[in-house]
Amino acid sequence: MSNAQLSVRDLEVRFPTSRGVVEAVNGVSFDLERGQMLGIVGESGSGKSVTAKTLMNLLPRTAEISGDIHFDGEDVRAIASGHRKHFWGVKMTMVFQDPMTSLNPVKRCGEQISETLRYHLGMSREAALKRSIDLLEQVGIPEPARRVKQYPHELSGGLRQRVVIAMALACEPELLIADEPTTAVDVTVQKRLLDLLDELRRDRGMSMILITHDLGVARGRCDEVAVMYAGRLVERAETEVLFSDARHPYTTALLRTIPRIDQPSHTRLVPIEGRPPELVNPPDQCSFAPRCRHAQADCLEGVPTLTNLDGNREFACRYPANTEAGRTSFFANEAAGQTVTGLTIAQPSEVN
Amino acid sequence: MIASVPEPNAAIDGAVEKKLGWAFWLSVAWIGGLALAAVAAPWLPIKDPDVLGAAPRAGLFSDNLLGTDALGRDVLARTVWGARISLGVGSVGIILGLTVGGTLGIISGYFRGVVDQLISFVFFSLLSFPSLVLALLITATLSRSFWTVAMTLGILGIAPIGRLARATTIQFAEREFVQASRVLGAKNGRIIVRELLPNVLIPMGALTLLGMGISIVAEGSLAFLGLSVEGDAISWGKSIVDGSQVRDLTENAHVALVPIVAMFLTVLALNFAGDRLREYTDVKETAF
Amino acid sequence: MAKFLLRRVVQLVAVLLAVTFLAFSALNFLGDPLVNVVGPLAAIPDCDLVEAGLREDTFSTAGNIGDCEVVSRARAQYNLDKSVPERYVRWVGDLLTGDLGSSFQTGLPVSEIVREKMPKSLLLMVMAEIVALAIAIPVGVLAAYRAGRRLDRVTSVGSFGLLSVPNFALGVILLQVFALRNRLLPASFDDSTLWTRLHSLLLPSIVLGLGIAASYQRLLRTDLLTTLQEDFVNMARAKGMPDRHVMVRHALRPSLFSLITLFGLNTGALIGGSLVVERIFSIPGIGSEIVTAVIRDDFPVVLGAVVVIATGFVVINFLVDLLYTWLDPRVRVS
Numbered sequence: 001m002s003n004a005q006l007s008v009r010d011l012e013v014r015f016p017t018s019r020g021v022v023e024a025v026n027g028v029s030f031d032l033e034r035g036q037m038l039g040i041v042g043e044s045g046s047g048k049s050v051t052a053k054t055l056m057n058l059l060p061r062t063a064e065i066s067g068d069i070h071f072d073g074e075d076v077r078a079i080a081s082g083h084r085k086h087f088w089g090v091k092m093t094m095v096f097q098d099p100m101t102s103l104n105p106v107k108r109c110g111e112q113i114s115e116t117l118r119y120h121l122g123m124s125r126e127a128a129l130k131r132s133i134d135l136l137e138q139v140g141i142p143e144p145a146r147r148v149k150q151y152p153h154e155l156s157g158g159l160r161q162r163v164v165i166a167m168a169l170a171c172e173p174e175l176l177i178a179d180e181p182t183t184a185v186d187v188t189v190q191k192r193l194l195d196l197l198d199e200l201r202r203d204r205g206m207s208m209i210l211i212t213h214d215l216g217v218a219r220g221r222c223d224e225v226a227v228m229y230a231g232r233l234v235e236r237a238e239t240e241v242l243f244s245d246a247r248h249p250y251t252t253a254l255l256r257t258i259p260r261i262d263q264p265s266h267t268r269l270v271p272i273e274g275r276p277p278e279l280v281n282p283p284d285q286c287s288f289a290p291r292c293r294h295a296q297a298d299c300l301e302g303v304p305t306l307t308n309l310d311g312n313r314e315f316a317c318r319y320p321a322n323t324e325a326g327r328t329s330f331f332a333n334e335a336a337g338q339t340v341t342g343l344t345i346a347q348p349s350e351v352n
Numbered sequence: 353m354i355a356s357v358p359e360p361n362a363a364i365d366g367a368v369e370k371k372l373g374w375a376f377w378l379s380v381a382w383i384g385g386l387a388l389a390a391v392a393a394p395w396l397p398i399k400d401p402d403v404l405g406a407a408p409r410a411g412l413f414s415d416n417l418l419g420t421d422a423l424g425r426d427v428l429a430r431t432v433w434g435a436r437i438s439l440g441v442g443s444v445g446i447i448l449g450l451t452v453g454g455t456l457g458i459i460s461g462y463f464r465g466v467v468d469q470l471i472s473f474v475f476f477s478l479l480s481f482p483s484l485v486l487a488l489l490i491t492a493t494l495s496r497s498f499w500t501v502a503m504t505l506g507i508l509g510i511a512p513i514g515r516l517a518r519a520t521t522i523q524f525a526e527r528e529f530v531q532a533s534r535v536l537g538a539k540n541g542r543i544i545v546r547e548l549l550p551n552v553l554i555p556m557g558a559l560t561l562l563g564m565g566i567s568i569v570a571e572g573s574l575a576f577l578g579l580s581v582e583g584d585a586i587s588w589g590k591s592i593v594d595g596s597q598v599r600d601l602t603e604n605a606h607v608a609l610v611p612i613v614a615m616f617l618t619v620l621a622l623n624f625a626g627d628r629l630r631e632y633t634d635v636k637e638t639a640f
Numbered sequence: 641m642a643k644f645l646l647r648r649v650v651q652l653v654a655v656l657l658a659v660t661f662l663a664f665s666a667l668n669f670l671g672d673p674l675v676n677v678v679g680p681l682a683a684i685p686d687c688d689l690v691e692a693g694l695r696e697d698t699f700s701t702a703g704n705i706g707d708c709e710v711v712s713r714a715r716a717q718y719n720l721d722k723s724v725p726e727r728y729v730r731w732v733g734d735l736l737t738g739d740l741g742s743s744f745q746t747g748l749p750v751s752e753i754v755r756e757k758m759p760k761s762l763l764l765m766v767m768a769e770i771v772a773l774a775i776a777i778p779v780g781v782l783a784a785y786r787a788g789r790r791l792d793r794v795t796s797v798g799s800f801g802l803l804s805v806p807n808f809a810l811g812v813i814l815l816q817v818f819a820l821r822n823r824l825l826p827a828s829f830d831d832s833t834l835w836t837r838l839h840s841l842l843l844p845s846i847v848l849g850l851g852i853a854a855s856y857q858r859l860l861r862t863d864l865l866t867t868l869q870e871d872f873v874n875m876a877r878a879k880g881m882p883d884r885h886v887m888v889r890h891a892l893r894p895s896l897f898s899l900i901t902l903f904g905l906n907t908g909a910l911i912g913g914s915l916v917v918e919r920i921f922s923i924p925g926i927g928s929e930i931v932t933a934v935i936r937d938d939f940p941v942v943l944g945a946v947v948v949i950a951t952g953f954v955v956i957n958f959l960v961d962l963l964y965t966w967l968d969p970r971v972r973v974s
Contacts, residue, residue, distance in 0.1 A: 056878050062788075089880025096878075101871040106894050106968065115889070116879045167879065477658035480954045484912030485930075485946055489666050492934040492942055569806040576808045576916045577931045592812060596920070598827075601816045608816075612809040620804035627800075 004031035005207055006055075006175060011067035013050050013059065013231075020280040024050040026231040028067075029306075032175070037201065037208045039218030039239070041254065042228035045276050048211045051228070052177045055209075056094045071175070090120050093168045094177040099161035103152035109136075109163050110148025116170045135166040140196060158189040162196070169200060176201065179211045194221065216258045219243060227251050230277050230287035233306060237313035247313070247320035250288045273343065286317070294319040294329045295339040376628045379621035386618060390435035399426035401433045401586055409604045421591075421607045422600055430586050431614050437498065437587035438615070442567040444502035446560055449509020456510070457517025458552060462525055462544055471514070478511035484573055491574060496582040501574065505567040516559060520552045554633045561626030565619040572615060588615045644965075652958050659950045660735070664728050667943050740944035745936055750944035753929060758948070760829070761918065761925035764841050764848065765910050769903075771849030772856055779853075780860030781887055787865055796861070799854035807913045811847040811920040818843055828922040844921045848913050852906055859902050863895040897968050904960030907953055 013025035025047040032038050040048045053059050055069060057080040069076040071092060079087050096102040104112060113135060114128035123131065129148060136144035139162040152160055161181065168176060178197060182190040198221055201208050212218055218225050219239060226236040227248065235248035246252045256270040274291035286292070289299040296319060308314040319329040338344045389396065399405075405424030412419050418428040460471040478486070490504045524530055530547050538546075568588070574580045575589025588611040595601070595608030715721040722730070734741065740750035779799075783792045819827035825843040830836040867873065868891055876890045877883075915927035922928075926945055933941035 053874075058874050058877055085880075085882070087880060088878060093880070094875075094878040096871045096875060098871055102875040104872040104876070104890050104894075106897075107890075115881065115885070119881060119885065164875070167875070170879075473654075473658070477655055477662060479908075480655050480659045480957075481662075481946075481950050482908035482911035482953050484915055485949055488915070488930065488934060489663055489942070489946055492937075493667055565804070572806050572808055573912065573916050576919050578935055579931075589808075592809065596812045596815075598820065601812065602820045605816050608812050612812065616805055616809060619806065620801065623800070623804050 005034040005072060006032040007068075007070045008051075008055075009068040009070075011051065011054060011069065012065070013047070013054055014064040015062060016064070017280075022279045023282060024063075024231055024279060025054065028228070028231075028233045030226055030233065030236060032207055032209065034174075035205050035207055036223045037198075037210060037221060039210045039212065039222035039225040040228060041212055041215055041218055041225055043213055043276050045230075045279065046228040047231035048228050049179055050231075052094065052179050052209065052211055055092065055177060056088060058094075086120050089116055089173070090171045091173060092175045092177070093171075093173040094179065095161075095164050095168045095181050097180040097183055099157055099164050100152075102164050103160055103167075105152055107151075108148065109150055109152060109155070113148070113163070113167045113170055116167065120171045131170070132166070135170055136163065139163075139166045139169075139200070141166070157186070158193065161189075161193055165193075165197065165200070169204075172204065173206065175207045175209070177209045177211065180213065181210075182217070183213075190217075214258070215243075215254055227254065230282065231279055232287065232303070232316065234288065234317070235313075235315040237315075241313055245322055247315040247322060247326075248288075248317045249292045249294045249319075249321050249326070251315075252321045253291075253293075290341045291343065292341075293333060293339060293343065293345055294321070294326055295333070295341050295343070296329050297340050300340065372628055372632055376625055379625040379628075382617060382621045383625070386435055386614075387439055389432055390439050393432050393436060396432065398429040398432055401425060401429040402584065409600070409607075411604070412606055418610050419604065419606050421594060422597065422604075427591075427607055427610050430591050431588070431611050433586045434588040434591050434611060435614070437581055437585055438568050438571055438589065439618075441498065441502040441505055441571050441581070441587075442564045444499075445505030445567040446509055446563045448503060448506025449513050449563060450556060450560060452506070453510040453513030454517045454552070454556060457514035458521045458544060458548060460514070461518040461521030462540070462548065464522075468518075472518070475511040475514050475518075478507075479515075483508045484570065484577075487570060487574060488577060488579060491579045496579060498581050498585065501571065501581050504574075505570055508570065509563050509567070513556070513559060513563065516555060517552055520555055521548055524548055524551045555630070558626045558630035558633060561622045561629060565622035565626070568615060568619060568622075645962075648958065648961065652954065655954055656951060657732075659954060660732065660947050661728060663943060663946050663950065664731060665724060667939055668724050668727070735947070740947075741940035743933075743938055743941050745933075745938045745941075750940050753941060754926065754944060754948050757924065757926040757929045760831075760837075760923060761914055761927060763837065764845055764914055764917070764923060764925060767838070767841055767845035768848035768852065768910060768914070771845050772852035775849070775853040776856030776860060777892075780857045780864065781892060783857070783861045784864035784868065784891075785883070785887055787861075787868075792861075795857065799857045802850055802854035803858075805851070807847060807851050808916045808920060810850060811844070811917055814843060814847055815920060829924065831924075840921075841923070844917045844923060847920075848910065848917050851913065852910065855906065856899060856902065859898060860895055863898050864891050867891045867895055897964060900960060900964055900967070904957045907956050911949055911953060 008031075009029045011025055011028040012023070015022040015024055028047070028051055030038070040051065042048045050059070054063075054065060055076065057076075059065065065077065074087075076087075103109065110129055110132050113132040114123070114125070117123045117128040117131055118125065121128075132148050133144045136147055141147055141159060141162050147155070147159070147163070152163070155163065165181075176197075181197065182193050194217065197208070200206070210218060210222060215225070222239050224236065225239050225242050227234050227242075227250065229250050235242070235246065235251045237246075242251065243255065246255060250272075253270070253272045257272065272291060277287050277290070283300075284302055285300040286295075286304050289295045292299070294317075299318060304316045304318050306314050306316045317326075319326045333339045334345050403425065405420050405426065408420055408422055408424035414420075418426075418431070420426055421430070456471050456475075460468045481489070487504045487508055490507060491500060494500045525548065530543060533543050533547055571580055571587060572589035572592060575587060575593050580587055580589050591611040592608050592615070595604075595606075595611070600607050712721075720727075731741070738751055740754065742749050743753065779795050783795045786792045815827060818824045826836075826840040827843075828840065830840040864887075873886060873890055876886045881890075914925070915930065917923070918925045918927035919931060926949065930942060930945045932938075933945070
């Protein structure tokens with residue numbers, strides 16, 4: 001067992017449905033050091049939100065969970081089934097995608113912040129309200145004394161997300177999980193909110209998991225980025241390493257979908273072909289193979305294991321990009337015009 | 353993008369199955385069987401419901417299978433014969449409500465404007481009476497024949513049925529296929545009958561079953577107020593009232609319980625079948 | 641807001657006029673109110689001729705001049721010599737001054753009858769609502785909390801079944817079990833003290849309340865299940881608030897608004913139910929009074945009572961609408 005603040009081992013989450021068992025999360029492991037920021041990146045359905053909800057004990061009862069989650073040496077899944085007073089909300093908390101829906105429409109903003117303080121810290125009504133006003137001020141909301149008396153719909157989207165952040169930070173949590181915290185707000189507001197979160201995090205020495213589908217958001221903020229695909233972790237590395245020298249073809253494909261300042265302005269953004277796989281009874285193969293331009297015959301035999309190289313990076317691919325094996329496999333596919341799964345490689349594109 | 357992770361609650365609440373299920377068919381069978389028994393009552397091998405027997409207040413499984421009432425009349429026979437009136441006023445009532453309410457609702461929803469406002473106001477006024485009070489108002493002044501009671505129950509149905517018909521019509525009148533036939537120059541009458549009616553009738557099916565249940569209960573309520581069908585006519589409501597005298601309830605509860613159980617099972621079957629049918633034909637789900 | 645209020649008040653007045661007119665004309669067109677006052681004398685065919693001075697002989701075809709005088713006095717007394725619209729206008733005028741006319745049978749003013757009988761019926765209905773809410777809210781919340789589990793299934797089946805039991809059937813069964821067979825609760829109304837009043841209304845209010853409880857429970861459960869899917873519920877749980885707090889303070893509150901609407905709609909069924917329940921448990925309320933009046937063809941009493949009930953129903957729904965807009969912050973602003 002590592003001495004990381006959060007350690008997740010072999011996490012699996014399955015949902016029995018009428019169509020079959022959905023394997024939403026499949027063997028995910030990672031560590032998070034105190035004060036660090038981890039980005040989890042993936043498309044919708046990649047299992048990143050389910051992972052977050054598992055950590056927060058928010059999954060419906062029908063979910064079948066296995067694996068170990070330890071926070072500060074405490075077994076989180078044991079806390080979930082036993083006495084769980086003052087763990088979530090105090091040690092670990094979460095903010096959600098949509099500020100419009102994550103505030104209760106029929107409760108005043110102040111009430112929603114102060115109930116946490118009153119419950120976890122046993123504050124009096126007055127003290128909690130006063131503290132709520134302070135918190136609103138800290139997250140940069142003007143006229144906080146007036147805002148606490150307002151209902152959520154009276155505030156703009158940006159302000160609401162600030163209220164949500166204030167609410168999450170009320171009890172000085174040690175770990176904050178932010179699930180796409182800025183997707184629902186204006187682009188102009190996005191950066192300011194992310195900067196705010198970053199600043200608050202540094203001030204408090206808080207660890208953070210940032211869940212996003214946008215690699216660009218993770219860059220420059222996260223210490224480490226984990227890429228998820230079809231319920232599995234496919235690559236994890238320090239942020240700069242990942243951006244400059246990614247190994248998993250899915251990561252490189254993701255990187256090609258975002259505009260980058262360090263590349264010439266005419267560089268084309270390339271969408272990823274194909275669709276994310278079904279999670280019901282997935283075949284025993286690399287789940288990205290059908291969309292992968294490196295795919296070889298043995299990619300369809302067994303799921304590639306996550307290999308840990310020099311300790312600060314790991315990936316699950318037999319023909320990784322930016323390596324000799326990867327280049328060879330790609331050129332072979334390009335010469336054939338299509339991959340082993342039938343994906344056509346239309347025009348010659350840049351080597352990766 | 354594909355949301356491969358299911359909505360958590362679809363699993364909890366059971367995704368709506370596109371099957372009516374055995375319980376639905378069981379309900380239909382009960383209602384059908386009962387209707388058949390009611391129609392065939394004169395030829396069934398049961399006792400004469402009006403003959404005053406020699407053994408009043410006989411218990412269950414005596415000479416009379418389900419016992420006799422205070423006047424010695426056979427409870428089983430009276431329950432079967434009671435179904436004639438109870439189901440009869442129920443179905444005639446709901447048919448009346450459907451015809452009048454449905455027509456008004458479709459007209460109101462299709463033409464909109466002043467007609468709509470007028471009809472909607474009438475619906476609203478009718479709904480402003482607690483339904484039993486409205487029924488009381490109508491039956492109070494008239495002789496209470498089978499047809500007046502049925503008509504009263506029908507009038508109760510007009511406003512709720514009409515409102516649903518109106519809402520459905522409005523919903524469909526704006527759909528492309530109706531707009532298309534309008535553009536192609538189809539006459540209003542044709543559009544209503546050919547395009548709208550079939551779609552409006554779908555939710556009406558469920559409402560018919562639910563409404564019949566309400567009508568049967570309403571007949572019972574009227575009976576308790578002494579306002580059900582007059583004279584010797586037998587209905588479940590009247591049988592329950594007959595069996596609810598204190599002496600009967602203390603010594604011979606089955607006189608009231610047998611028609612109560614018959615009514616309960618029928619209303620339950622109607623409610624259940626109606627509910628399933630409504631889920632099954634829910635326009636929102638089958639729209640695309 | 642003021643404009644909205646004004647529009648609603650105008651609508652309310654229009655509906656009240658329509659309702660009273662409907663009730664008034666139903667009783668006037670569907671039967672001859674004169675019959676109720678003078679009995680068979682109303683059928684004397686030639687009285688109008690006598691009145692008009694066209695026939696001066698002592699005997700008309702069916703009765704004598706004395707009978708005709710009775711008829712014409714009754715006509716004048718109850719305004720029956722006027723046309724229906726004119727009588728309606730007069731009647732509304734009287735209504736506004738609190739005069740609902742007098743009973744044909746006893747001569748007592750209808751307003752007095754209503755004042756005496758109404759409180760008992762109101763008490764019954766209020767108690768029934770309390771019973772309904774006391775059952776429906778906890779059961780609904782528990783069912784939603786344990787959605788899909790046994791408790792939920794049992795209560796769902798139970799409330800569906802309960803909705804199919806007519807309230808008179810429930811009344812008869814509970815009367816038999818709890819009042820006649822076991823004598824746990826009184827079988828009929830006892831007006832002597834406040835305690836006996838409440839005590840003797842307990843069983844009737846349970847009968848009336850159970851059906852309503854079932855419909856409340858069903859609504860609350862579905863509504864809560866939808867609310868529990870909301871992000872703000874996840875947020876509240878992520879804040880570490882205990883389940884009880886999340887259910888009651890976060891999920892239940894928005895769902896109560898739908899309950900308020902259903903409360904308004906259910907009042908009609910409640911009133912209808914109380915008419916029947918009053919009969920079963922011999923409660924001398926407004927329901928029993930109407931039924932007696934209907935059987936005796938006592939036209940002013942029926943009309944007066946129906947109008948009071950319908951007005952109450954319309955006004956309650958109006959107030960529920962106002963309450964709804966006033967309570968729900970989402971609606972309040974727009």
